[in-house]
Amino acid sequence: MKLTIFLALFIKVSLLFGQIEVISKPIKDSLYRNVAYGFLNVTNVNRTLSPNENFIPGIIGDRANETALRTYSFGLGLKGHLTKRIIWDGGISYLQNGEQYEYIAFSMDTSFSYQTYYKYIAMPLKLNFIVGNFVQFYGGIGILPQLFLSYRQNQQWETTLGSKGTEIIKSKNDYNSFVTSVLVNLGLSITTSKGVGVFISPEYRYQLQNGYGKLSSYRHKSFGLGVSFGISKEL
Numbered sequence: 001m002k003l004t005i006f007l008a009l010f011i012k013v014s015l016l017f018g019q020i021e022v023i024s025k026p027i028k029d030s031l032y033r034n035v036a037y038g039f040l041n042v043t044n045v046n047r048t049l050s051p052n053e054n055f056i057p058g059i060i061g062d063r064a065n066e067t068a069l070r071t072y073s074f075g076l077g078l079k080g081h082l083t084k085r086i087i088w089d090g091g092i093s094y095l096q097n098g099e100q101y102e103y104i105a106f107s108m109d110t111s112f113s114y115q116t117y118y119k120y121i122a123m124p125l126k127l128n129f130i131v132g133n134f135v136q137f138y139g140g141i142g143i144l145p146q147l148f149l150s151y152r153q154n155q156q157w158e159t160t161l162g163s164k165g166t167e168i169i170k171s172k173n174d175y176n177s178f179v180t181s182v183l184v185n186l187g188l189s190i191t192t193s194k195g196v197g198v199f200i201s202p203e204y205r206y207q208l209q210n211g212y213g214k215l216s217s218y219r220h221k222s223f224g225l226g227v228s229f230g231i232s233k234e235l
Helices: 002-023 061-065
Strands: 035-051 069-081 086-105 110-122 125-132 135-158 164-171 178-191 196-207 218-234
Touching: 035 086, 035 196, 061 086, 069 110, 086 135, 086 218, 125 178, 178 218
Parallel strands: none
Antiparallel strands: 035 069, 035 218, 069 086, 086 110, 086 125, 110 135, 125 135, 135 164, 135 178, 178 196, 196 218
């Protein structure tokens, strides 16, 4: 049900931007047609973590030593012109946040590590200012609504006796079902005379709400610096 509502909202927003474009002054140049694209995103994601003072505050402990984790996301999008230099950009994507931890006791020949992933369906909505024609530079801001899908933690360890083990922990409980992030992006795109293009876009995103549930002992907000790259086609 939540996913259906989420997709309906995406379609409604896309139609709204399309209506705005029709009402605005037509742009005849083929460079300013609507563009569909697909992308892959690579981001080093970290988090802020603090006790939840609204419930039972937890002790951060060893989690203070968690570090950034490289995550991969992908999606589809559509963009068009509001004016000659301002474009709207909307899409839908599979997005991951996360963090990781590693402990090694050299004196005892033991180790323990994990990589934690928070998985979402996201709907990035951006406004960008562009400069150029076939080669374009752009930059802008946006908002990133995210519908929570699942939690996954991959654990690995080794004992003093040399035995090794792994475990995968999955969960969908005790997490905020809907959060939003803000993002800032820059980009470079190159389009051929046939309307096929490639692009690369560095971006920074920061989560606004606690990703954990109201009864969690912690407040958790993800942030990350990454880059998206992909291919595009004028419609």
